[in-house]
Amino acid sequence: MTQLESDGGPPPFGHAMLKYFPFDPDYVNLNHGGYGSLPLPVLAACDKLTLRIESNPDLFVRVDQTALITKCRAQIAEFVGAKMNEIVFVRNATHGINTIMRSFEWNAGDIIVTCSTTYNAIAGLVRFLHDCPGHPDVSTFVIQWPTSHAAIVAGYRAHLQSLPRHPGQKVVAIIDSIISIPGALLPWQALVQVCKELDVYSLIDGAHSIGQEPNIDLGKANPDFWVSNCHKWMFSQRSSAVMFVAERNQGIVKSSFPTSKVYRSPADRAFPEETFIEQYNWNGTINFVPPLSITAALEFREWLGGEDAINSYCHNMAVRGGAHLASLLGTRVMDETGEFTLNMVNVQIPFPPSVQPSHALDDLFSQKLLAPTNRKTKISTYPFYHNNTWWTRCSAQIWTELADFEVLSDVLKEVCQEAAHELQAVA
Structure with missing residues (x-):
């Protein structure tokens, strides 16, 4: 891991960690749990092995x-x-x-x-x-x-x-x-x-x-x-x-x-x-x-400080970020006691509970979050329906900060309103 050796110790967790991932600068990743995220030092090791x-x-x-x-x-x-x-x-x-x-x-x-x-x-x-x-x-x-x-x-x-x-x-x-x-x-x-x-x-x-x-x-x-x-x-x-x-x-x-x-x-x-x-x-x-x-x-994770350091930050950010997002949206987190929460948090979103889930709705959410036509920022999160309520699952990772949940709040308000309007028009 030549890059890590030359960098010395890692920077603090948060946005300073983004330089170790090949993300689009206009992309806010709050769905790491969906597909994972490959660090650049691990990618370099993969290229070398290839x-x-x-x-x-x-x-x-x-x-x-x-x-x-x-x-x-x-x-x-x-x-x-x-x-x-x-x-x-x-x-x-x-x-x-x-x-x-x-x-x-x-x-x-x-x-x-x-x-x-x-x-x-x-x-x-x-x-x-x-x-x-x-x-x-x-x-x-x-x-x-x-x-x-x-x-x-x-x-x-x-x-x-x-x-x-x-x-x-x-x-x-x-x-x-x-x-x-x-x-x-x-x-x-x-x-x-x-x-x-x-x-x-x-x-x-x-x-x-x-x-x-x-x-x-x-x-x-x-x-x-x-x-x-x-x-x-x-x-x-x-x-x-x-x-x-x-x-x-x-x-x-x-x-x-x-x-x-x-x-x-x-x-x-x-x-x-x-x-x-x-x-x-x-x-x-x-x-x-x-x-x-x-x-x-595993070498990269050890360089970051090890499992306890990584998961302590991610868990803390999931708890704080979920509470912050719920406050901004005027809703609530699903796990109010915290016993179900590790590094993912579920927050209620302002979408009509009468709207049932469907593939078309999944596609609509994906389009508006990941490939918007009206804004530069792209953001990933996972909207879903549970017990007659709409929620979103947010993954906290070593690059996540509270500011990311603030961006998500603004986008979700916009997307939920647009999606509800378009579905109502179709109906």
């Missing part, structure tokens, strides 16, 4: 690549408190969850448990599995704000206890560690324990966890499966994610997706987890620069 690969692709793929993947796996395993042989890389969290869920041999009477707040692509996967032979049933636990961690744990226990059970049945629960929409921390470790008590597999959708959630300890939490993106909050290149499969469950995930050349039928394996790691080290030609950029991302 040139190394292209100088001799055969040498890199056949000789060098596995050692670098192994190094990254060791770093991530330590970061999340897992055994190294339980950690592999996948494209993104959705890819990893598909790999796990498609590995189960579903039968009639099996149950997949989701939440009303389950990420839309994962909800789509569950509908697909229900439609396929085996036809597992789907049971949805409803989460609506206002609520509390204690209420969610108690309600979830009651929900699982209410499910019809029979011998030989599989029940698999998909649980967000941090919900995408609304952006909210769930008491997922406690929910994992509930699953264990009631003989339910726990699959944790940790898409937003790495780099945002402090002190991840998979060894202690002990879920059955866990998947997280590294390109969101950790600052690796898009797309890169880590998949954790507990040793005891590696016989379930028999094949990588796509299937690797080293796949062996279960009957031909000396032990269930044989070839588990090797399948993910090579299952087709892809660009391995994104997962390998994890090393550079």
Whole structure:
């Protein structure tokens, strides 16, 4: 990281950090949680590695690549408190969850448990599995704000206890560690324990966890499966994610997706987890620069001051920024107690609650926020509908300042008014 070495210590968090990201100067990024943001020093490391690969692709793929993947796996395993042989890389969290869920041999009477707040692509996967032979049933636990961690744990226990059970049945629960929409921390470790008590597999959708959630300890939490993106909050290149499969469950995930050349039928394996790691080290030609950029991302984060410093600033900014935005809009934050808030905050926006969500409305919001025709400033945030109210999810990052929420307030007032007017005209 030559640039960082020449820069000496990092500047203070806030707008001084913008020079380390390739953002358009007219763009205010309050949706980092959507797709992640690649720091320039990590981008430089990616470019350097790309040139190394292209100088001799055969040498890199056949000789060098596995050692670098192994190094990254060791770093991530330590970061999340897992055994190294339980950690592999996948494209993104959705890819990893598909790999796990498609590995189960579903039968009639099996149950997949989701939440009303389950990420839309994962909800789509569950509908697909229900439609396929085996036809597992789907049971949805409803989460609506206002609520509390204690209420969610108690309600979830009651929900699982209410499910019809029979011998030989599989029940698999998909649980967000941090919900995408609304952006909210769930008491997922406690929910994992509930699953264990009631003989339910726990699959944790940790898409937003790495780099945002402090002190991840998979060894202690002990879920059955866990998947997280590294390109969101950790600052690796898009797309890169880590998949954790507990040793005891590696016989379930028999094949990588796509299937690797080293796949062996279960009957031909000396032990269930044989070839588990090797399948993910090579299952087709892809660009391995994104997962390998994890090393550079971790170096950048260490240079910034480490995980505690980064997340302390981002969390504080999310809390202060959310309160400030709500005050400017004359509305409120969704999580008034703060127990659900890490580095994302949900704020009510002045949009008619009678307007229902739609793809057309999503496109309209995106156009007016990101590609306006009447102003220079472009801004990203995530408007959404929950419990008969319109909200926006704001991501606080190391470059964020309160002034960004002030810009957002002005733009949201304008956009909500314009969108409501245009929808009314169409109606």
